[in-house]
Amino acid sequence: MMRNLSSIIKPKRLVAEATLTSSASAVVIDRGNTNSRIWEAIQLAFHVGAGGITFSGTNYLALKLRESDDNSTFNVVGANTILFGAENPAGTAFAQVPDTNGFVRLINAAKAAADTDPFRVDYVGSKRYLEATITFGGTHGAGTLVGLWAVLGYPNIMPVI
Template sequence: MKDMHSSLKAQTIFGPVALSADNTPAALDLRGYDAAEIILGVGVGGITFSGTNKIEFKLTHSDDDSTYAAVETADMLGVAVASGGIIKSLIADHPAAAVYRFGYKGGKRYLKLLADFSGTHGTATPLSATLLLRHGHDNPQANQA
């Protein structure tokens, strides 16, 4: 078995938390790492999602943590990015918990992930997002147990 542990760092983006409105995205600094993966956990939908009542996960990136632009498909692995940096949309019934992953290869230093709620969300949806950073310039990485 190969050692992934020594070159991997996990950072919370948000949650686990039940949300019914937009999160306030924090800047995620990728400095010192050569690979980034976003892990998105979605619990059973608090509502029945539709084209009106939905959650869109929007990813933006920046060189200076000041001016952010939406990622595009060329910046990502494993996903076709929709307009505005949408990497995942919840627009249909979500009856079971699921995990999704998105590779970032855009080359900017900072990322922000917004859970953008539209419509009416009378019941919250459980969500979590984690940033996995790999291939750190200073290995081994500290344990996070």
């Protein structure tokens, strides 16, 4: 018998779509908080509209990821804990191997158009907690539309069919 999609994924809105001019609060995803269920996979979908300003090395927008075992001490994610989709491999479309800040998407050049589809990145690390932050660097007098979703997948405990 076939299971429905809701049995293997759980979408979560982390940052509601809004026009922002400064960093949103960090959001922590707990992979193991539902009836002893542990979600084996996390995909983040980060949507960015047309730049409200001309992005540069000083005035930028980034998606920052950090991980933790205890929800207290966080470290930036490593290159071996992140996978990019075929539509945005590292080194293109502002995607990058995590740097020392934990940035996996860094927009630091002109962005005249909104993303057609969200930028997606998979966390494949083993930590229970993943922290995601939409980070604005510099001064952003005009806002940029942003939104962030997580999709948790492959639970270790499946529902009864």
